[in-house]
Amino acid sequence: MKLDILAIAAHPDDIELSCSGTLALHQQKGYKIGIVDLTAGELGSRGTPQTRKTEAEEASRILKIDVRENLGFRDGFFQNDETHQKTLIQIIRKYQPDIVLANAPTDRHPDHGRAALLVRDACFYSGLVKIETEFEGKLQAAWRPKKVFNYIQDQDIEPDFIIDISETFHIKMDSIKAFTTQFYSDSKDGPMTYISSQGFLDTLEFRNRVLGKRIGVKYGEGFITPQHEVGLRDFSAIIMPSKV
Numbered sequence: 001m002k003l004d005i006l007a008i009a010a011h012p013d014d015i016e017l018s019c020s021g022t023l024a025l026h027q028q029k030g031y032k033i034g035i036v037d038l039t040a041g042e043l044g045s046r047g048t049p050q051t052r053k054t055e056a057e058e059a060s061r062i063l064k065i066d067v068r069e070n071l072g073f074r075d076g077f078f079q080n081d082e083t084h085q086k087t088l089i090q091i092i093r094k095y096q097p098d099i100v101l102a103n104a105p106t107d108r109h110p111d112h113g114r115a116a117l118l119v120r121d122a123c124f125y126s127g128l129v130k131i132e133t134e135f136e137g138k139l140q141a142a143w144r145p146k147k148v149f150n151y152i153q154d155q156d157i158e159p160d161f162i163i164d165i166s167e168t169f170h171i172k173m174d175s176i177k178a179f180t181t182q183f184y185s186d187s188k189d190g191p192m193t194y195i196s197s198q199g200f201l202d203t204l205e206f207r208n209r210v211l212g213k214r215i216g217v218k219y220g221e222g223f224i225t226p227q228h229e230v231g232l233r234d235f236s237a238i239i240m241p242s243k244v
Contacts, residue, residue, distance in 0.1 A: 001067060004031040004239045006097035006145075008088075010115035011041040011075065012056040013179045017204065018151040019101050020063055021165030021172035022221050026235060027064050028168070034067040034095055035060065036088075038115055039075040045193050047181030059178040062171060067095070076111060080118040088122035090133045093140040098239045100145045104153040105224065112153055123148050147238055150224040156207075159222025162215045163234060169208060169219040176201070 005026055009015045015023070015035050027033050037056065040049035047055075053070070060068045071087055078084055092100070102119035103112040125131055127144025134140060152159060165172065176183060182195060211220035 001032065001095065003034045003066065003095040003097045005099045005101065005235065006034045006036065006092070006095055007101040008036045008038065008103075008115070008119050010038050010103055010109070010111040011044070012037045012052045012070070013041070013059075013176070013182055014103060014112070014153065016059050016172070016175040016179065018104075018153050019221055019223075020059075020175045021168045021208070021219065022163045023065060024063050024168035024171040025163065025165055029234065029236070031235075031239060033063070033065040034097070035065055036091055037068070037070045038073045038078060038118075039111070040070060040072065041075055043075040044182065045191055046196060051181050052179070055179040055181065059175040062175045062178055078111070078114070078118070080114060080121060084118055085122045085125060086131075086133060088118065089126045089131065090135055090140065092123060092126040092145065093133060093143045094135050096143045098146045099235055100148045101223075102148060102150050104155065104157060105150055106155065106157070108154040116150055120148060147225065152222045152224065157222070157224060159211065160225045162211050162220040162222050164212065164215060164217040164219070165208065165221050166212060166218040173201075173205070176204075
């Protein structure tokens, strides 16, 4: 399956917190959307790899995405090295996305910045024909995404552009709340953490409101790009023009 947008994250729930409104928006426009989680988030203080897997499946159902995979890298200890790059190159070539969304380049959690570099490098190397990978016993064709954007996570980073998610913000919040072990709920799934209070979700909504205000809408999600493209209504112009 060729995807239009592939969102890659260090942990299950990174996508939901940061860019799920944008994914839901483009899903409604008819684009093919996928998520790849690098780890199972096994070092998280709350929940287990199995509960997070179940929660990710529910979030995917809410977002109506086409595919979600988990690469099983070691939470906290994956590296931007040849082994991890080649695994990710195989995934990029498998789905041939036009746009890749990656973790924030700097953030509170060290996995996020490391994942951003891993994704950046893998997307570039995926376009080199002399790097060979196979899938289901067949040699894969080289593929380089047209654009790689970073979503904004915990730390405030000045966005290069903002996507209007006013129509899909409620879907975003529902997908986040699917991770009941991680975020505010009545269940007792572990110690209170930085992200498990109601205040964390309130802050998240406030940020999306502030970003939306900057472009004259109710809710927005911000992204970073070396190309400094500002004021994109959505990703239609970058993906396949024939679909617009």
